[in-house]
Amino acid sequence: MTVDRILPTDEAHDLLDLATEIADRELAPKAAEFEDRAEFPREVLRTLGRAGLLGLPYPEEHGGAAQPYEVYLQVLEILASRWLAVAEAVSVHTLSCYPVATFGSDAQRKLLPDMIGGEQLGAYCLTEPQGGSDAAALTTKAVRDGDAYVVTGTKAWITHARVADFYNVFCRTGGPGPKGISCLLADRATPGITPQPAERTMGLHASPVAQIAFDGARVPADRLVGGEGMGFRIALSALDSGRLGIAACAVGLAQAALDYAVGYARDRRQFGQAIIDFQGLGFLLADAATQIAAARALTLAAARLRDAGRSYSTEAAKAKLFATDVAMRVTTDAVQVLGGAGYVADHPVERYMREAKVLQIVEGTNQIQRMVISRALAKG
Structure with missing residues (x-):
């Protein structure tokens, strides 16, 4: 379409x-x-x-x-x-x-x-094995030693962990809480930085995610980004933009699933007619098309706020929440439209459905997005 x-x-x-x-x-x-x-x-x-x-x-x-x-x-x-x-x-x-x-x-x-320019590929190292949504509680430490920071700890669920050339490493340079967090720009080749074996994921098999171990890795002090204690602010600011990126990915995936399901439903004939002409399927596809259009509009409206220099954190959370839930629903329905054919790998909708799930989790789970939105409502 x-x-x-x-x-x-x-x-x-x-x-x-x-x-x-x-x-x-x-x-x-x-x-x-x-x-x-x-x-x-x-x-x-x-x-x-x-x-x-x-x-x-x-x-x-x-x-x-x-x-x-x-x-x-x-x-x-x-x-x-x-x-x-x-x-x-x-x-x-x-x-x-x-x-x-x-x-x-x-x-x-x-x-x-x-x-x-794409010659250097990056990774964003915020999440840890014991701390995903609670980023302010991260425990990876960076201790200043002369002209370097010595980094020790483990990051988890890092996209590009095994293929990136540089890492944004969020680590604790001060006391507990958000004010003790800083951001370091580390080269992948730094001794003491070891990507672990890739996780076996439900979908996105071509996108490796893994833990990264930091064992006394020395990162030059001039790679501190924004000053000590700025890390949490940097992380939250970046995640607002990242959530819009995931929302756009969700819209694209949902559109692909809808387009494939519509094409199949036009060609597949049962009881003497194309199955798209049966109201049960036609209405399901109509709802999907409407939801995708709404998700796209919500995502781009939040982007326009960002472009205008206005606050958009809550709108980014809404867009990420709605678009990724739509992607999960539409890809699931696309499998249903294809029936048994949708359950086999000969058709891409089974892959779309597996891929949609992770979009409800990354860049802050959709439960976290609901917290962001509800807190904004409480503040008035």
């Missing part, structure tokens, strides 16, 4: 056309094969970087395209509709560039062209 989009500039239209062309040529034909092999498509990310699609929301002086977040999210949606693992990788990488781009020193920002 062609999505009718209203974009702010001709350049934005050209970017979406470019994203569609690359997604059709480089993503769609490879998705099933790479997912079956659980192989990360590193060269695809380089292709996207060289095409300028990894730095869309960042300034031109750092190698970005200076595009509104509203445009970036629609590019992300297009990528997700062809291959969610790649779209998620773009979202995570964009999130990984955020601390340096927004809070970094002039010297640190000199690293951005390689980051944004």
